[in-house]
Amino acid sequence: MTAATFLELCLRAGMALMVLAVLLGLVRLWKGPSLGDRVVALDMMSVAVIGFCALFALQSGVQAYLDIVVAVALVSFVPVVALARYAERLARREGADD
Numbered sequence: 473m474t475a476a477t478f479l480e481l482c483l484r485a486g487m488a489l490m491v492l493a494v495l496l497g498l499v500r501l502w503k504g505p506s507l508g509d510r511v512v513a514l515d516m517m518s519v520a521v522i523g524f525c526a527l528f529a530l531q532s533g534v535q536a537y538l539d540i541v542v543a544v545a546l547v548s549f550v551p552v553v554a555l556a557r558y559a560e561r562l563a564r565r566e567g568a569d570d
Contacts, residue, residue: 483531490524493517507562511555518548 529537
């Protein structure tokens, strides 16, 4: 097995594992059961998408895909922060009702 063949095998395995991670995150996002689980699942899915894009950039040899990785990384924290703030406000509201 040559180094190029081994690298190609590792890249394909890594991409398959990233797809599996996104699918498992989607299941957790769908089922929940709590809002915290959904926030963590969304964050995990965004990290898996970033990893998939980085692996695809390595496989294809096109460095422009790394720009996509940076853009997704910069934007991916916004929904997580928004859901975390919503969860905090919801917890405060429930605490005030008690």
